[in-house]
Amino acid sequence: MTQAVKTLPRAVPASAMMEALWWVHHRAKNKSVYNLTWRLACDKALDPAALAVAWQALADRHEALRGTLHQRDGAIELAIADHVETEPEWVTIDDPGSVPATELIRLIAEEIHSRSFDLDQAPLARLTSVTVGDERELLVTFQHALVDGWAVQLLMADFSTAYVAAVNGKPPVFDTEPPSLREYVVESQAARTDGRWDTSVKYWRDVLDGAVTTTVVADHHRYTGTGGKGEMLRFALSDDAVDGIAALAKQYFTTPFVIVLAAFQATLGHGGGGPDVCTGVVTANRMTQQEQALVGYTANLMLARTRVSGDESFGDVIERVRDDMWASLAHQAVPFPVVYGGLTETAQTRLRDAIPMLLNYLGPIGNDLSLGDVGLHMRLAPNRAARTDMGIGILETDDGYLIDCEYNSGRYERETALRLFHDMDAVLSAGGADSNVRMSTFDIRTKTGPAYVEHQLTPADIGATEMPKSAALDQVRRAWTEVLGTGPAGPDEDFFATGGRSLKVVQLMSTIEAETGVALDVARWLTEPTPRRAADQISAEDTGADGTLIELRAGTGGPHVHLLQGAGGSVQDYRDLTAALPADWRITVSQERTPMTSVPEMAQVFRADLDGRPDLLVGWSMGGQVAFEMAAAYPGVPVAAIDSTPPLGYEPGDDFDELVYDTFAAAMAGSLGATLDGSPARTSAGDPELAMAVLAAHLTAAAGQPVSTAMLLDRWTTFRRHTVAATSYASQHRLGGPALIVGADLADYQLDQWSEQFTRPPTRLRVAADHYSLLKPPAITEIAAAITRLRQQK
Numbered sequence: 001m002t003q004a005v006k007t008l009p010r011a012v013p014a015s016a017m018m019e020a021l022w023w024v025h026h027r028a029k030n031k032s033v034y035n036l037t038w039r040l041a042c043d044k045a046l047d048p049a050a051l052a053v054a055w056q057a058l059a060d061r062h063e064a065l066r067g068t069l070h071q072r073d074g075a076i077e078l079a080i081a082d083h084v085e086t087e088p089e090w091v092t093i094d095d096p097g098s099v100p101a102t103e104l105i106r107l108i109a110e111e112i113h114s115r116s117f118d119l120d121q122a123p124l125a126r127l128t129s130v131t132v133g134d135e136r137e138l139l140v141t142f143q144h145a146l147v148d149g150w151a152v153q154l155l156m157a158d159f160s161t162a163y164v165a166a167v168n169g170k171p172p173v174f175d176t177e178p179p180s181l182r183e184y185v186v187e188s189q190a191a192r193t194d195g196r197w198d199t200s201v202k203y204w205r206d207v208l209d210g211a212v213t214t215t216v217v218a219d220h221h222r223y224t225g226t227g228g229k230g231e232m233l234r235f236a237l238s239d240d241a242v243d244g245i246a247a248l249a250k251q252y253f254t255t256p257f258v259i260v261l262a263a264f265q266a267t268l269g270h271g272g273g274g275p276d277v278c279t280g281v282v283t284a285n286r287m288t289q290q291e292q293a294l295v296g297y298t299a300n301l302m303l304a305r306t307r308v309s310g311d312e313s314f315g316d317v318i319e320r321v322r323d324d325m326w327a328s329l330a331h332q333a334v335p336f337p338v339v340y341g342g343l344t345e346t347a348q349t350r351l352r353d354a355i356p357m358l359l360n361y362l363g364p365i366g367n368d369l370s371l372g373d374v375g376l377h378m379r380l381a382p383n384r385a386a387r388t389d390m391g392i393g394i395l396e397t398d399d400g401y402l403i404d405c406e407y408n409s410g411r412y413e414r415e416t417a418l419r420l421f422h423d424m425d426a427v428l429s430a431g432g433a434d435s436n437v438r439m440s441t442f443d444i445r446t447k448t449g450p451a452y453v454e455h456q457l458t459p460a461d462i463g464a465t466e467m468p469k470s471a472a473l474d475q476v477r478r479a480w481t482e483v484l485g486t487g488p489a490g491p492d493e494d495f496f497a498t499g500g501r502s503l504k505v506v507q508l509m510s511t512i513e514a515e516t517g518v519a520l521d522v523a524r525w526l527t528e529p530t531p532r533r534a535a536d537q538i539s540a541e542d543t544g545a546d547g548t549l550i551e552l553r554a555g556t557g558g559p560h561v562h563l564l565q566g567a568g569g570s571v572q573d574y575r576d577l578t579a580a581l582p583a584d585w586r587i588t589v590s591q592e593r594t595p596m597t598s599v600p601e602m603a604q605v606f607r608a609d610l611d612g613r614p615d616l617l618v619g620w621s622m623g624g625q626v627a628f629e630m631a632a633a634y635p636g637v638p639v640a641a642i643d644s645t646p647p648l649g650y651e652p653g654d655d656f657d658e659l660v661y662d663t664f665a666a667a668m669a670g671s672l673g674a675t676l677d678g679s680p681a682r683t684s685a686g687d688p689e690l691a692m693a694v695l696a697a698h699l700t701a702a703a704g705q706p707v708s709t710a711m712l713l714d715r716w717t718t719f720r721r722h723t724v725a726a727t728s729y730a731s732q733h734r735l736g737g738p739a740l741i742v743g744a745d746l747a748d749y750q751l752d753q754w755s756e757q758f759t760r761p762p763t764r765l766r767v768a769a770d771h772y773s774l775l776k777p778p779a780i781t782e783i784a785a786a787i788t789r790l791r792q793q794k
Contacts, residue, residue, distance in 0.1 A: 011078060028227025039381065048088070057172050067146050090683065091684075101134065113382040124145070125140075150286060178293065181295065204343075216268075216416060219412050230386030232383050233407070244431055266317045267448075273449055303351070318431075468491060470539070476534045548591055552587040561586070580783075625726055628647060642742040642774060742765045751764055
């Protein structure tokens, strides 16, 4: 999406929850962990032009879509631009081939959701229209720091109004002016400092005295942290459980939310986490009409604490949960970071700032959505990262209730989460039939316990190693010890894995600066919050780029053959060729370390790093051109070009980028042993990250193994640059040494063109393979034999 901010207005201090999410975002392993994406299946095609107009109208109307978060002098600030240009993204795969369309569109949604936002770049929102065969989805993605679920529902209503107007060629007309997010945040900050929250903070301090958060015992005891690997699952409550919720809500004069919360806490308590149970509850925190109409982030996290005893009835648990919840709602306005900061050090340690079990009652959110006459149906969220152990959302549908769970798959197997929901279902079903049923009669299979114990790690758990000796690491160790009360067990210890919390980051940074005089880049350090990375910044270690020469095999006195890689290639491309060449040959390869934009530049840099005159130069694809250019400096050295385009120079056409993308996609599929049949993917112009995200999804589906978008983007950047270099390369050289020209995808006339580049006829070899299988058996055996014979020519 095009991002262009016209003005940078005066910033205001961010709300406490926005500030907290800024810290979480920068310390998370996966920066998409607080992306909020609604997957909306469309029952027919949408009007692309109207979508673009309506999306811009939303940004013009709501400050949250023009907001950004910035760190200045240790504080987090909210800035709202007067205007932000927006442009929807689009993805089209007309024919998915052998990959099921539903599977491919799901993977594409997950990849698009996983694209993180820079919190200081507006808009912190994306709209993506995806079409795969007959499947259509609209993906709306927001950074949660500025928009919560309630706000998305409000946005979708305005979006529909704007879309209908755009389809009819009219400007949108809204009934009211939206409340100001800036004003809400300023008011929130005033409440934080003027004492109006003092009574509520004391209430929470008393309620949480001695509390320990409860969690499900993990299948894998490992620290993953916020933003670790996560998966989603959906569970439909049984008809008996649905009936039980309705009956119990009526009997105890309370809401379905309280009944579900009681079942949740009763299950955790009876599973071993009791009798004292403490879990997180997400509240909308919209107590006024103005707040209910605000597009922004008002949601809050509260802790719900209760007792569960085996000799009491489920009805007793409901009554206690109901009364405690009513009492706490009077204090729900105080942001959780403020509550947590007001607790004692001991209480903070026992509770932790990342609450492991969260329950969010979403109600009918996402139901009955449309854009004009296009019906929209919400599908399971595409999250791949976990905010905590388990985040549970309860959705009301026409048929009953759905549980959507985001769970930490680094700690839990899918069956463990499902077991919890089956246990809750059993409690709701039996409790609905007879609220006097004793808790001791339930056969709860879920094993639970205190999170304080469950999340403790030993040095062995974190892979502790002895601290290397360096002045910078000693300085970090002293600061670390001062802040946490204990020194790091090793140079790669995670700050947050062993007691660090967001509230202590600023303290650590200040202590390090006082110790060293160096102000660390906090955002950069949070991506890997270890002593080693802090020490790297202190010492500003930069060893510079290594040389471009890599030795694949030392040899035992045989000739030295030097290999040149193809466009976007890697050293591994020549693994089979290395094995096929004679064992006594020395084999080296050139590896580009810094970007180069032309074949002559590559040849010059690679030649400068060679440790002597090679006996043979070999290159595949673009590497053949580089080998040819290098051979001009080594008269008489044989050169082999394997399916390389003749060095004549070509003018790229209008479809150049599409052709390069298709070639790259085929190359990546070939490297995975997969085939991309059907039609190629097409995406918004000028957005390589989106294109690589879609390709990653397609390759994952075709190859049956995860493919990294980051890896593809890195390879694509190099591949395209190399392709431009190879396409534009026109050589004036005519070489006199022996040569081998291998053709696979090359046409016969291109082999003839290659022959014109030599004063003596080169050996020509036509191999029955495609461009990407040439370097693999069985073709590589034939090529290696031809290269061996080439070395023997004079």
